[in-house]
Amino acid sequence: MRTAGVRALARIHARADGRGGTCLPVLDGDGPLAPRRTRGSGGEAHVVLVGAMSGPLGGDHLTVRADVEPGARLRVGSAAATIALPGRHPGGARQDVTLTVADGGELHWLPEQLICAQGSDLTVTTRADLAPGARLVLREEQILGRAAEQPGRLLSRLTVRIGGRTVLDQELACGPGATGGWDGPAVLAGRRAVGQLVLVGPEFEVRPVGAGPLGEDAAVLPLAGPAVLVSAVATDALRLRRLLDEAQDRLAAPSV
Amino acid sequence: MSRSALLVLADGRFPAGGHAHSGGAEAAVAAGRITDAASLEDFCRGRLHTTGLVSAALAASAALGADPAELDAAADARTPSPALRTAARRLGRQLLRAARATWPSDELDGLARRFPKGAHQPVVLGLTARAAGLGPADAAHCAVHESVSGPATATVRLLGLDPFDATAVSARLAPEADRVVERAVDAARRVAGEGVDALPAASAPLLEILAEAHAGWSVRLFAS
Numbered sequence: 001m002r003t004a005g006v007r008a009l010a011r012i013h014a015r016a017d018g019r020g021g022t023c024l025p026v027l028d029g030d031g032p033l034a035p036r037r038t039r040g041s042g043g044e045a046h047v048v049l050v051g052a053m054s055g056p057l058g059g060d061h062l063t064v065r066a067d068v069e070p071g072a073r074l075r076v077g078s079a080a081a082t083i084a085l086p087g088r089h090p091g092g093a094r095q096d097v098t099l100t101v102a103d104g105g106e107l108h109w110l111p112e113q114l115i116c117a118q119g120s121d122l123t124v125t126t127r128a129d130l131a132p133g134a135r136l137v138l139r140e141e142q143i144l145g146r147a148a149e150q151p152g153r154l155l156s157r158l159t160v161r162i163g164g165r166t167v168l169d170q171e172l173a174c175g176p177g178a179t180g181g182w183d184g185p186a187v188l189a190g191r192r193a194v195g196q197l198v199l200v201g202p203e204f205e206v207r208p209v210g211a212g213p214l215g216e217d218a219a220v221l222p223l224a225g226p227a228v229l230v231s232a233v234a235t236d237a238l239r240l241r242r243l244l245d246e247a248q249d250r251l252a253a254p255s256v
Numbered sequence: 257m258s259r260s261a262l263l264v265l266a267d268g269r270f271p272a273g274g275h276a277h278s279g280g281a282e283a284a285v286a287a288g289r290i291t292d293a294a295s296l297e298d299f300c301r302g303r304l305h306t307t308g309l310v311s312a313a314l315a316a317s318a319a320l321g322a323d324p325a326e327l328d329a330a331a332d333a334r335t336p337s338p339a340l341r342t343a344a345r346r347l348g349r350q351l352l353r354a355a356r357a358t359w360p361s362d363e364l365d366g367l368a369r370r371f372p373k374g375a376h377q378p379v380v381l382g383l384t385a386r387a388a389g390l391g392p393a394d395a396a397h398c399a400v401h402e403s404v405s406g407p408a409t410a411t412v413r414l415l416g417l418d419p420f421d422a423t424a425v426s427a428r429l430a431p432e433a434d435r436v437v438e439r440a441v442d443a444a445r446r447v448a449g450e451g452v453d454a455l456p457a458a459s460a461p462l463l464e465i466l467a468e469a470h471a472g473w474s475v476r477l478f479a480s
Contacts, residue, residue: 157457166452169333170459173305179458180432181302185289186280187460194461211338213469216287221464224332224341231336233461 005059005089006031012047012064014105016071021045024074033062035076044073049111051080058121059089064097068105068134075108081143081237082112084120084152092121092153099127101134113141113193113237116175120152125159128198132163136200136227137252139244143237144174144192151175151192160198160227167225168198191217191233193240199251200227209251218243220251261388264358266398268409273350274402277343278410278478279303283466285414293421296411300404300429304436306460308403310334311378312440313455315399316392317447318382324367324375330452331376337464339471341376343480349374351381361387396440400433401426410478 008031017023022045029035034050049064056062068074084093101107109128116122130136140158144151153175160168172194174182181187188194205226213219218232230247234240264270281299284290290299314327335341352374356364364387367375374380378399385395408422439456446454467480 171457179305184298186302219468221336
């Protein structure tokens with residue numbers, strides 16, 4: 001049994017190698033965060049975040065930082081879903097993700113689901129700072145409770161800036177102790193899976209995507225900038241992933 | 257503050273066009289998610305703590321004199337649905353017209369010049385409160401009141417809900433609404449030092465998702 005909350009930092013730094021590829025001059029992590037380079041494709045470096053311990057548990061504070069330099073291309077996934085669990089330490093757990101992408105850089109940030117187990121209490125912030133010519137594909141999925149259990153408490157904030165201008169800032173509070181109405185008809189209506197897919201790229205300035213619903217529980221929402229958000233809710237993680245995958249296929253058509 | 261001026265601004269008959277909007281209630285009724293007073297209350301409570309809080313903080317910041325352009329951009333970032341951004345600007349334009357006639361002020365004239373297509377309604381609301389000699393808490397109260405009373409009155413028309421029941425929903429939420437106002441004003445006071453990132457960003461995924469479907473309906477009773 002762990003006796004104190006874990007402080008851990010993982011860092012990924014991607015740089016164009018000058019030969020059409022991407023190298024990773026920084027790739028390290030401690031505690032529960034272990035980034036591993038896997039086989040890439042084309043000029044893109046692939047990294048998988050491997051969870052080396054259970055968590056985050058109450059009292060833990062995990063920080064992940066990825067920086068993509070000009071012209072570099074990085075794809076980050078995770079080996080398994082992250083499960084937030086209750087811990088022995090008061091005050092909940094915290095996870096902060098900071099992503100920066102320089103001009104001509106491209107980041108695909110596609111972790112597996114975050115599952116908020118019963119009794120957990122987690123605050124997550126994800127902040128992406130992009131240069132005007134950067135590209136981003138970012139997916140976040142929050143699953144409220146494992147199968148047939150009550151959700152834990154989650155406070156999740158996602159901020160996307162392009163050229164210093166904030167184009168998306170949204171926070172979701174859910175689970176026991178969250179502000180009232182979170183499970184009601186305006187917010188989640190009993191759905192237990194919530195997801196966001198953010199696409200950023202200069203092509204959205206030239207060729208704006210049309211807004212509209214994707215079925216009953218998702219919508220394509222062009223933001224006030226060269227970016228689009230797909231917002232979705234679903235009854236479970238599988239259906240949510242299917243919705244977001246379909247949306248990504250539709251939106252990631254080759255740019256003209 | 258002038259309590260009488262506050263009542264003029266908060267009055268549902270103030271000619272700012274709010275009656276044409278249901279705050280997402282029309283789409284939620286059609287989806288079968290608002291069926292009675294209890295589900296209306298749950299809907300309004302969710303709205304109060306998300307868009308209600310954000311609108312109230314924007315309005316309070318504007319009333320405190322924060323830069324309207326920065327607040328308007330912050331409102332854009334907190335409103336991913338283009339249909340809701342359009343609705344908020346249309347409501348802002350209508351409110352500004354009524355406000356300039358009611359409380360003429362250089363600041364309101366300047367806002368109209370800066371945003372010919374309309375600024376987000378809560379930003380206009382905050383500057384209107386300023387022009388009327390009201391403070392940030394007054395502006396926040398108006399925003400929070402609208403966030404609940406809009407869907408509540410719309411549901412009377414949409415469902416034929418008893419108006420007494422709809423008003424009782426607003427009254428039951430009043431203590432929570434007061435607490436939301438406090439949070440909103442606290443955040444607004446931090447904007448001067450920390451910038452607009454200090455504003456809350458609470459979101460309601462289904463309000464955003466349903467707004468896009470609703471905007472595509474060929475026949476609807478309410479604009480949003």
